[in-house]
Amino acid sequence: xSRISPLIDRLIDxxxxxxxxxxxxxxxxxxxxxxxxxxxxxSLAGAIVDAVRNVGQCRVxxxxxxxxxxxxxxxxxxxxxxxxxxxxxxxxxxxxxxxxYDGKYFVLHGRLSPIDGVGPADLGxxxxxxxxxxxxxxxxxxxxxxxxxxxxxxHYISEALxxxxxxxxxxxxxxxxxxxxxxxxxxxxxxxxxxxTSID
Amino acid sequence: xxxRQRRQPGYVLHRRAYRETSYLADILSPEFGRLAxxxxxxxxxxxxxxxxxxxxxxxxxxxxxxxxVTSYDIEIEHSLRDRYLYAGLYLNELIVRAxxxxxxxxxxxxxxxNAITGLARxxxxxxxLRTFExxxxxxxxxxxxxxxxxxxxxxxxxxxxxxxxxxVGFESIQKTSDALSGRxxxxxxxxxxxxxxxxxxxxxxxRSALKPLLGDRPLASRQFFRGSNHAV
Ligand SMILES: [Zn+2]
Numbered sequence: 474x475s476r477i478s479p480l481i482d483r484l485i486d487x488x489x490x491x492x493x494x495x496x497x498x499x500x501x502x503x504x505x506x507x508x509x510x511x512x513x514x515x516s517l518a519g520a521i522v523d524a525v526r527n528v529g530q531c532r533v534x535x536x537x538x539x540x541x542x543x544x545x546x547x548x549x550x551x552x553x554x555x556x557x558x559x560x561x562x563x564x565x566x567x568x569x570x571x572x573x574y575d576g577k578y579f580v581l582h583g584r585l586s587p588i589d590g591v592g593p594a595d596l597g598x599x600x601x602x603x604x605x606x607x608x609x610x611x612x613x614x615x616x617x618x619x620x621x622x623x624x625x626x627x628h629y630i631s632e633a634l635x636x637x638x639x640x641x642x643x644x645x646x647x648x649x650x651x652x653x654x655x656x657x658x659x660x661x662x663x664x665x666x667x668x669x670t671s672i673d
Numbered sequence: 674x675x676x677r678q679r680r681q682p683g684y685v686l687h688r689r690a691y692r693e694t695s696y697l698a699d700i701l702s703p704e705f706g707r708l709a710x711x712x713x714x715x716x717x718x719x720x721x722x723x724x725x726x727x728x729x730x731x732x733x734x735x736x737x738x739x740x741x742v743t744s745y746d747i748e749i750e751h752s753l754r755d756r757y758l759y760a761g762l763y764l765n766e767l768i769v770r771a772x773x774x775x776x777x778x779x780x781x782x783x784x785x786x787n788a789i790t791g792l793a794r795x796x797x798x799x800x801x802l803r804t805f806e807x808x809x810x811x812x813x814x815x816x817x818x819x820x821x822x823x824x825x826x827x828x829x830x831x832x833x834x835x836x837x838x839x840x841v842g843f844e845s846i847q848k849t850s851d852a853l854s855g856r857x858x859x860x861x862x863x864x865x866x867x868x869x870x871x872x873x874x875x876x877x878x879x880r881s882a883l884k885p886l887l888g889d890r891p892l893a894s895r896q897f898f899r900g901s902n903h904a905v
Binding site: 492493495585587588589590591592593620621622624625628629 | 689692694724753754759761896
């Protein structure tokens, strides 16, 4: 059913893939792009196409990357025996912005959540264990969110890493329960990393 | 259609991001059973985290498929750790999978409240889970009687042997290697799981009794227990 015109309708529908964007905001955006900023619209379209085509996952840490091994994994100056496990790429950005961590990462792209059907295999946990064993990791910091699912995930990983000899730690509870790393200020993240405690 | 405010205690079984700043949560309440509630603005509220295993005093508007929660005050915050946390997630998955929405279930709410309290207290795991599973079966409309022979209506005899017939109950049989002892069935009927044998039989029978309610898809939370020697 046509609302405005087939092409504009298609653009409005497409814009609604963005989180929190309903039909009203999408319509406003579509008109803005077409009326006031056609050049910007063209470059946005190009950037989306390029990113979708070329950004995949880092072979080592599963972070978003356009190279086989991401810039953090390839950086020889970073401590390769220290690994921080996070739920999402935005958590990496949040921790990196504090400049208080110089180890590497492993990105789960989620958390254990039975009702959503997310189990251990969906989070690459087999690969995590393999990676920890192969690189002779010294310490794994579990920086999953302090939510019920984040805690369950941290516990599952600590069990899965038992017997590998690696020291497993959990970030401190400066981060409020239910809070998500990406919404927490840098000082709190630095504090949570420094105050990490060992899991036995 | 009335739109008066309702007040009930409630637990959040599961929640997901909804629109820009809200949560859509699966709630368990006594009088209204399972219902879907929108918590407007809850994601940006400082310290207003919405988590499972917290008993909230809830107030909401609306009725039917989706209600709008207007306030949620913490009544009791249970802290579940390690395999007790897995067990809590298992209970939540069970309810979401087995209990139809909007079925009033005060006994189930009460049983859940007890179970979560037991898990936070680190009680022996299996009795907590089995007691809850039995209530869930009953409240989902399938009352499995552990103390009657369904073919005769006779009370189960401690010295006789039985077999479990899915969807129906227990019937008397000759003693075989996998026959269930009457004594064990009577213990389960009393939720007395002190003996290892009772726990083993209860786990096995309840698992197959729950199966028709859960469908073909396996429970994701059972995978958590694989490595930990504490299978539920
Ligand atoms: Zn990488």
